[in-house]
Amino acid sequence: MSIWSNLGLVYALLGAAVAVFLAGAGSAIGVGIAGQAAAGVVTEDPSKFAKVLIMQLLPGTQGIYGLLVGFITLSNIGLLGGSPKALDPQTGLLVLAACLPIGIVGLISGKYQGMTSAAAIGIVAKKPDQFGKAMLFPAMVETYAILALLISILAVNAVPLP
């Protein structure tokens, strides 16, 4: 099985990898940043553990979105079923392009959601009764990851496959 004769499949697989890798990296960075802030607060006040843990988990969703798009892509191109489809390079590139929104937006929004979560953890540290409001700030960043997820899913499913 030569790579050159299966270039379409390689591109499509690269798309799935980009979605999982970039969005996952964004989540890892975001959860890491928020985790540092959470650890700082719990060092001084362990009673806030549950609240800051929720804040820390918020940037983790991008990784899940990337996984979802990657999973759909693998399923569509038949790799999951064990019988890969014969894709021409043009179709493979279309699948790769469809995977890019969640990959790129996942990376950027994951990092910035982590930073916003860290700042919101500061609110919880000083005013725990304002937890609801504090959670809204990082949740706003999530909007754009969801939009990218939507477009990636629609595009992956819309690419005509043989």
Next chain:
Amino acid sequence: MSEQYTYAVARIRALEVALFSNATIDQLIACSDYDQCLQFLSEKGWGDSDTPMQAEAILTREEEKIWEVVKDLHVDMEKFDVLSYPKLFHNLKAAIKNVCVGERDRHIFYEDVSIPGGAMLEIVKEKEFGKLPAGMQHAAEEAYEAMLHTRDGQLCDVIIDRAALDAVYAAGKEAKDEIIRDYAESTVAVADIKIAVRSQKTAKSLEFMTRAMAECDSVSVAQLSKAALNGMDAIRDYLMGTAYAEGAEALSQSPSAFERWCDNRIIQTISPQKYKAFTIGPVIAYVIARQNEIKTVRIILSGKLNDLPEDSIRERVREMYV
């Protein structure tokens, strides 16, 4: 924007909850006597379980706690140079006077600085001024010679205090962090204004003021010292045209209102750090806020000990950070 201070800032945010607010200070002032004040502080967690119920022991322990927290955050301690310089230069001053006068009192030194009392005494005794930080060497030599030949303690103080201000200002100029630059600028400018006010009251010469004041961007040493020669009204008029106009108003109220304004000005400078999440600023602001808090509590305790009326104590109380 760096995330290296994320842990430190979040921890500081949790600690800020325990800082005294203006309302807590009001409660402390409302305590009926000195002993009740100590009891109040103890209930607020000041001191440790084994700390004697004495003001100085409690306040010293609180000062130690500040630096214990900062060391625990594992941030670059060089960032705090601007805060430790006054203590370091105090050690130099004390060591020179000790050596020149021949006394050996080790209780007048700060030990929580890069050159503690014993080491400073040794350096001054052996005249090994090269072992001091670059900004201290020349001032140390000059102050030592002045003290040795003239026995003029005030001259020694002026030389070292000026060098301390220059060091703070230079550290501020070199710093990348906005808070350190702002703090250094405010500290030096407020110190210059204090020197001008005190020099005016004690009829000091222009030469003395020029020697004592340090250059900074927000206050002109030449104009301020000339104003001081022309009287208190001239100082007020000059300040009205600077960023320190509130100081002029405080000056017209009372000397204690002016001293209060000097400290409040620093707290106002650091106040924006309450809203920063990823810089060293909130950590430095916390240290300054804690020192301000301890200073305010010391003022209240000493007022209570001397049976000062509540209004009189209130006039001297500093603004709190939170």
